[in-house]
Amino acid sequence: MSYPKPSGRSLLARHLTPEVWRLLNDKETRYGVRLAHVVASGLANPDSSVGVYAGDEESYTLFAPLFDPIIADYHGFGPEDRHQSDLEVARLNAPNPDPEGRYVVSTRIRVARNLCCFPFGSALTRRERRIVEATVVRALEDLPGELAGSYHPLYEMDETTKERLIHDHFLFKEGDRFLEAAGLNRDWPDARGIFHNPGKTFLVWVNEEDQLRIISMEPAADLQRVFARLARALAELERRLAFAHSERLGYLTSCPSNLGTAMRASVHVRLPGLAADEARLTALAAAHGLQVRGTHGEHSASEGAVYDVSNKRRLGITEVEAVRELANGVAALIAAEERA
Numbered sequence: 652m653s654y655p656k657p658s659g660r661s662l663l664a665r666h667l668t669p670e671v672w673r674l675l676n677d678k679e680t681r682y683g684v685r686l687a688h689v690v691a692s693g694l695a696n697p698d699s700s701v702g703v704y705a706g707d708e709e710s711y712t713l714f715a716p717l718f719d720p721i722i723a724d725y726h727g728f729g730p731e732d733r734h735q736s737d738l739e740v741a742r743l744n745a746p747n748p749d750p751e752g753r754y755v756v757s758t759r760i761r762v763a764r765n766l767c768c769f770p771f772g773s774a775l776t777r778r779e780r781r782i783v784e785a786t787v788v789r790a791l792e793d794l795p796g797e798l799a800g801s802y803h804p805l806y807e808m809d810e811t812t813k814e815r816l817i818h819d820h821f822l823f824k825e826g827d828r829f830l831e832a833a834g835l836n837r838d839w840p841d842a843r844g845i846f847h848n849p850g851k852t853f854l855v856w857v858n859e860e861d862q863l864r865i866i867s868m869e870p871a872a873d874l875q876r877v878f879a880r881l882a883r884a885l886a887e888l889e890r891r892l893a894f895a896h897s898e899r900l901g902y903l904t905s906c907p908s909n910l911g912t913a914m915r916a917s918v919h920v921r922l923p924g925l926a927a928d929e930a931r932l933t934a935l936a937a938a939h940g941l942q943v944r945g946t947h948g949e950h951s952a953s954e955g956a957v958y959d960v961s962n963k964r965r966l967g968i969t970e971v972e973a974v975r976e977l978a979n980g981v982a983a984l985i986a987a988e989e990r991a
């Protein structure tokens with residue numbers, strides 16, 4: 652294949668130069684992932700913001716001349732930097748930014764994980780995806796206390812249940828065109844499903860963009876409690892599963908935007924005053940290291956002035972720091988809302 656010049660303003664378009672293409676074009680990872688696979692989604696979708704997906708752990712080292720500049724650009728994380736994890740609840744110190752419950756509708760913290768020693772979702776075979784599902788479900792089955800729940804395969808779920816779960820932000824829908832072009836929707840809905848406890852405060856998505864999306868969520872803004880539940884779940888799961896992880900990049904994920912902590916800590920917050928000027932809201936959030944999305948997540952619009960606000964950086968920042976950044980940023984947005 653000759654050099655496919657990417658159009659648009661994605662990180663892929665910025666960093667896939669003819670030199671990088673020539674250098675990496677004939678390389679293949681042990682699991683058979685090639686550069687054409689990594690860049691497929693960004694080439695098919697010129698409006699991508701990132702535009703690449705790793706097909707396996709080794710993609711990040713073998714194709715480092717492409718991934719490293721993208722990672723530096725997105726996270727401000729250089730080749731000499733080393734990621735550090737910190738899931739110690741006692742060090743969090745993130746006070747509730749909305750103790751009277753006037754603005755924050757709900758709080759959700761998720762992390763992404765992939766199993767060690769398998770390709771990532773975009774490069775899994777149908778058979779491997781089923782093995783991943785079975786392995787994960789087995790690990791989830793005997794979780795203790797508040798984390799105990801049950802697994803619901805997507806292929807067995809009736810439409811009404813599915814629609815309700817999606818509307819209530821508990822379930823994922825079939826991937827968008829970005830995931831489609833990456834190969835992450837293959838065989839849908841085979842081997843996909845959701846695990847949750849009865850109260851739906853602890854959930855695990857299986858075989859979406861990443862093999863596991865581990866989620867702690869509840870109404871209002873008690874970040875401390877949401878984080879504590881997630882940390883407990885991760886400690887339990889670490890005992891049962893081996894995750895794809897690198898000394899340098901932390902937890903390894905399909906999309907380089909999720910590397911490191913692989914954590915997105917978010918609140919749904921109602922900001923009717925600031926909604927009048929969304930560009931200003933976005934700039935204000937960005938000044939606090941936060942990202943603004945619509946009510947139904949990525950690539951969606953806001954409904955009733957409810958925004959999804961979350962940490963942008965996930966690599967080169969610890970989990971504890973990311974949640975604290977969210978708490979401080981949300982407090983600042985609420986203060987601005989009160990003046991608006």
Ligand code: ARG
Pocket residue numbers: 661692698699700701702703829860906908909949
């Ligand atoms: N590939 C999409 C893009 O480049 C999504 C990037 C970040 N989001 C994600 N879910 N990984 O726009």
